[in-house]
Amino acid sequence: MGQFKSIKITPEAIEAINSFQLPEDLSFGKAMAPVMIESNYDNGVWEEFRMVPYQQLTLDPTCKALHYAQEIFEGLKGYFTHSNGPFLFRPEENMRRFNLSAARMAMAEVPEDGFLDGVEAITSYCSQFIPVSSGDSLYIRPFMFATENSLGIKPSEKFKFLIVASPSQAYFKSGSVKVLVENDAVRACPGGVGHAKTGGNYAASLLSMINAKNKGYDQVLWLDAVTKENIEEMSGMNFFAVYGEKLKTPKLTETILNGITRKSIMELAKHLGLEIEETTMKVSELLEDVKSGACSEAFACGTAVIITPIDTLGTGNGDIYKLQHAQGPVAMKLREALLNIQEGTGDDPFGWRKTLKPLS
């Protein structure tokens, strides 16, 4: 059992690590680490959590996840910048959110030590494959899906939990992004599953993403489903606007994912002397404020994108609003402060960084 008490490290996993060659071209989420963590839930119990070689799965065509989308996931990073680490950033937050998503999607909760030891084991054993430039990382993807086989629409009683990991470069290649306000389609509605990290939320966002790309934008900004007036978030990141020394962000509702980066930025910003306002943000007011310069910056934040300035906001009727400080001096200051904590190049006044031992 060794250091990760709840994970069995199989000899096949060690062999897979020893014979693995990291591809040269990594980009984001494409190259996969040679091992994964696996466990199955059946008859009310989880079997032993194991580290095994990364491999394909065999599924019955009637596996419920394929038909009824009973599936959840998380995303977090392991850091080994300039051979400093490996570190994780607030993994308990991901574990808690995973089990909140599980509860909303009528799925079994995963034991806390299985989740956390699994994340730590894959990071420690794969630390030699973590790219070392600032902004690069091991992107870690815990996920779970329904494995009961039958076409009846009812909650599955069997689940598979896996953790895979991808040695990755930064998510966005350029320094800032263009964001299109989505005035028609909606991502999440009250009473729905917007606050859960479940695949259907992302599937629902893809058509708008294609439309936005075709118009030259990188991302979509979602509005609330009822009034289509209030800003919610982007498809995989939360939203902030900068007003002088104040940061404004949409207050959490059941249609917004409670981002760990969002939460951390709010604490960090206060620590750096900035004011925070969590509020209902009308998109019409924001766009007016961008035009007048009252809002000088806006940025996207999330585990994958860290903090990325928004240089342009566009609307469905073709209006374009350029941010005065397109390269985001406040955003970049926060990004640096956050990365210093995550990558171990600065103090960690909040105790967010978890230091692991490199293994293998």
Ligand SMILES: Cc1ncc(COP(=O)(O)O)c(C=O)c1O
């Ligand atoms: C819809 C959505 N919003 C926000 C975020 C940012 O969350 P976090 O900062 O925890 O990565 C994510 C990414 O996980 C997301 O998928």
